[in-house]
Amino acid sequence: MRLRKIQKTSVSLTELGFGASVIGNLYRVTPAADAAAALDTAWDAGIRYFDTAPHYGLGLSEQRLGAALRHRPRDEYVISSKVGRLLVPNQEPRGVDTEGFVVRDDLRRQWDFSRDGVLRSIEDTLERTGLDRLDIVYLHDPDDHWRQAALEAMPTLADLRDQGVIGAIGAGMNQSAMLARFLRETAADMVMLAGRYSLLDQSALDDVLPAAQEHGKSVVAVGVFNSGLLSQDRPTEGMKYDYQDAPPELIARAQAIADVCEQHGTTLPAAAIAFPHTHPSIINVTLGMRTPEQVGRNVELHGQYIPDGLWDDLRAQGLIRSDVLMGHGGGRDERCL
Template identity: 80%
Template sequence: MQRRKIHHTSVELTELGFGASVIGNLYRTTPAADATAAIDAAWDAGIRYFDTAPHYGLGLSEHRLGAALRDRPRNEYVVSSKVGRLLVPNEHPQGIDAEGFVVRDDLRRQWDFSRDGVLRSIEATLERTGLDHLDIVYLHDPDNHWQQAADEAMPTLADLRDQGIVGAIGAGMNQSAMLARFLHETAADVVMLAGRYTLLDQSALDDVMPAAQRHGKSVVAVGVFNSGLLSREWPAEGMKYDYQDAPPELVARARAIAEVCKGHGTTLPAAAIAFPTTHPSTVNITLGMRDRSQVTRNAELQRSAVPPDLWDDLRCQGLIRPDVPTTSGIQGTADRPAPDGRPAALGDGTRGASF
């Protein structure tokens, strides 16, 4: 599988990444054997980028990912994790985690974007995973913590990057406006953009994407199925969009896009995975994958050919914005210059695809 470099760093990501939130028992239990089989299948498919976080299953995702990767050559894969939620003892456990993961709540999450919190979080992640270093560290959902995240956490990560302790730094969120601020105002190399550059939502064209191009930075796209509505060939009533029941007008629009995809010999899920690569700042698509069958399906969808004229047809029919770029990032724009003259970076159905 081809790799793309996060701009101005030495970190290279395979075009498809493995999102490890679901193996942290997001919404339902994932047997340990299924989690291991999913990671093995990802490796066999050529995937070498794996994303996790302390938040995912109160550390369970990190434990499982580290165990499954432990005997593989460390220089052959990239792991990212996140900071901002420290795991601390829960003085009042109720039995099951209240934040969507089916795990015991002996621990709880504590927001902390201080320098000490960042260092403690990374140390704990390395202990849980058994890794000797992390390749990428993201600030995780700092929506309500901009000042501390920008003034303390990001400079701390920049120090670690500049010392060669981590390879790249950034932030990951479900909104695009603050991610654009991180790109404009901080030392971030890359942002993990959840659900805001998809076939149904191109709002990142107003902020994140132009910011990435202006500063020669990179974007990892997650949540490309918008919580499920784009995950099947024919969308149906009752499917989810951004974690809620999809409104009828969005279901109708998704069906219209599916019809156009069929006319071009492809499917809605394949197009949903390919779509973020229409932008030259996209370096990777990461999908949450719970078991071997999901990995196999997603890898096949990612490898399938999506005709470039599909995007033109969708524009002409008003189904995507007219300013969606006509040339993809992952598919052959390695030497395209960014507006400042530097080369532009290239390039699941649930919130848990990465967030």
């Protein structure tokens, strides 16, 4: 699996990454054996970038990921986690977490983008994973905390990066406008862009992607299925878009894109994974994977050949924006795993 370098750093990512939110019991229980088998399958397929966060399952995702990676050669993989939500004792537990994860709520999340909060969060993550270091650290959803995130948290991460403790730093969000500010106004090397550069939403072309190109920084794309609407060959009613029921007009548009994919001998989910890679600043697509079967399917989809004519036809039919860029830019690492 091809590696691509985070610009201006020494860190390289496989083009496909393993998103570990779902093995933190997102929406439903994932048995420990399934999570371990999924991670083993990803490793065997050549995936070497793994992303997690304290938020995911109140630490469960970090624990499971650490258990799977700790016996692997440390220099052969890249792991990222996030700061901004400290896990603290919950004085009023109700039994189950209320933020989408099926886990006990003995802990609760506490927003904290202070210097002390960042350092404590990283220390806690290292303890939960059992690893000696993190390669990438992102600020996690700082939407309502710009000032503290930009003026305290990011400089703290920059200090750790400059000391060689962390390889790269950035921010991850579901919006693109503030991510563009992080690229332009802070020491961030990269951002994790959720859902804003997909076959159904190219709004990142208005802010974060031009900022990345202008400043020579990198982007990791997540949420490329837009919560599920792009995950099947044929979209149907009842599928989700950005965590809600997809409106009829978006279902119709996804079906139209699926028709064009079929004409070019490919499928909607394969095109959804391939599409972000066409932008020169996007170096990785990370997908949530719960089982070995999901890993195998995603790896197969990622490996499918997508003809350039597909993008041309989608633009010509007004199904993607006419200003969509094509072709990788700088940062490619020709090594393959």
